[in-house]
Amino acid sequence: MRQARTLVVMLGLLATAGCTSLRGSAEPVIPVRDRVNYVATYPEDTVYKTFFALKDNCSSGERPPVCRDGLTRVQYRNMITALYMSSADARYEEFRTRLSQEAKGTAFGGNIAILLMNGISVVSGNEARRALAAGSAVVAGGQASVSKDLFIDKALSAVLASMDGARAEAKTRIVEKLRLSAEQYSLPEAIADVRRVEEQARLDQAIQKLTSTAVADAEEKQKKLDVAYMVELQGPLATRKGALLRDIGALDAAKIDEVIKALDDPQLDASITALGASPDKDAKVGRIRVWVHQNILAEAKFDETVAKLAPLTGKESY
């Protein structure tokens, strides 16, 4: 039977389609347009009526899709489901290929990068939206710590893999249900499930899934560090402190002791004492760095310290 052969071919497509590689994939045996157009000859309202029809055979003058042409309801349901799934797969393969071809080096690619980095906003609310907005700005501004193309290359593979996985799961559930009787799993239910497979081919959902995984991983790997104190952004003061500390670091061991004496601070003295009997110069410089970092938080205090150390550094200002 012609329809029985179609059923075998389409069930084969149902089992294998949707996992083609990102690049260099072979041309499909049946072009995408043909697979989609073929489904158009089996419109939904007609196939539902045919599925629920009592008789298996066509009456005189009738032709599929208005009759089942000898197929049982289960066979007919499975054939139509396979046809719709093949059409969905064809569309998905086309979408997937276009994504990989157009993603790099184009505005479209940039938009994908921004979409990917904004993806967390889909799941995590306002704070996440702000976080990823910052990340997007970095990509959009071209000052990223990540290369946009490299990002797309890696991220897109992950997103496509996520979509492939979601589709494969949804398709597996359909294949399992196709073993059920026509009463237990009707054609409208099967078509609705095919729609769910189609819904998996959405970038935002794939990104959401990836983000959820990343968040779960992060929670698993969470490691807390014992933070001594919080430090806010300091602007130019940080640069000036850095210059002073570089000059201090260049002094010899005897001068370092003089620096400690000139600073005359009990907290610094205690941290030097804690180093032991005869700490080396580098260890003392390290403690001076920490003291300066922690205790000099305003311009006035910095200028005062610079003045104290001027005889040792030879500089009146930084």
Place this chain on the structure above:
Amino acid sequence: MADTHIVGAKKTYSLPELNQWISEQEMQLGPIVNIADGDDCTAGEFNILGALPTSKFARVALKVGAACVLDDDLELITEGQAYLSGVLMDVCLARPK
């Protein structure tokens, strides 16, 4: 022997602000060697015996899935976690070569 000092950054910093924060701490404390979530903040661990960087400050890059995606001119220091605008995220810590 390594001698490190750990300080915290506000969890509300954006990615550019956190990178600025790292460079400011490196100017004063030494090279950053680790980044992780502290108690309600991002914790940066700095080697106070290392030379004070004057350029090529370490940068945080967002991690994509399980991978650190870095330009060729960056070398990975470590992978860790940081708050970016209040959201704890997996990140890569890298430095220009």
